Amino acid sequence: MKAGSRNEPGRQHIKDGRIMVRQQKTRRWVWVRIHPFLQAELDQALADQMTLVLTQYGKPFTAEGFTQWFVERAEKAGLKGLTPHGLRKACGRRLAEAGCTASEIAAILGHKSLQMVQQYTESADTMRLADSAMDRLERVENEKRQTPVSNRSGSR
Numbered sequence: 001m002k003a004g005s006r007n008e009p010g011r012q013h014i015k016d017g018r019i020m021v022r023q024q025k026t027r028r029w030v031w032v033r034i035h036p037f038l039q040a041e042l043d044q045a046l047a048d049q050m051t052l053v054l055t056q057y058g059k060p061f062t063a064e065g066f067t068q069w070f071v072e073r074a075e076k077a078g079l080k081g082l083t084p085h086g087l088r089k090a091c092g093r094r095l096a097e098a099g100c101t102a103s104e105i106a107a108i109l110g111h112k113s114l115q116m117v118q119q120y121t122e123s124a125d126t127m128r129l130a131d132s133a134m135d136r137l138e139r140v141e142n143e144k145r146q147t148p149v150s151n152r153s154g155s156r
Contacts, residue, residue: 010050014042023110024063030110092117096124 013020018031019038034042045052051060061069067084074082088109095105102117111117 009052011052012050021110026110026112028110028112030108032108089120092120093123096120097127099124 009019009021014034017039018033020029020031022029042052053061053066055061055065055069070084071082074080092105092109095108102114102121105111105117105120106114109117
């Protein structure tokens with residue numbers, strides 16, 4: 001969830017295994033299928049608790065309050081400089097690394113243009129291409145090791 005998404009998703013935003021979130025920046029509504037890990041957490045929440053993320057006082061967070069709470073918890077865990085927006089970026093990166101298209105990532109993150117999403121896909125594509133290149137190199141080197149010197153092309 002993006003910090004600017006109002007931080008008040010509730011049970012009224014869940015339907016047919018999806019959760020609806022409105023992005024603050026684009027004002028777009030995004031319906032995203034609920035991941036099994038999130039569903040397990042939702043199953044533990046109180047059935048009559050409409051707002052899913054509450055302060056220690058049982059009230060909904062403001063966007064700023066949630067960000068502050070998140071940063072403090074991350075620092076307590078020894079993780080400096082993390083914000084809720086970083087989770088959104090990490091989600092985009094993980095989706096790209098899983099092979100999702102730019103359009104698929106935009107549909108989940110609520111981006112209007114593919115320009116920002118291309119940062120995630122280009123990084124993942126570069127990593128995939130580098131892995132592919134190294135796999136080819138290792139395959140060729142292994143084949144050379146297994147082929148007797150006298151049978152290699154160019155050998156006399």
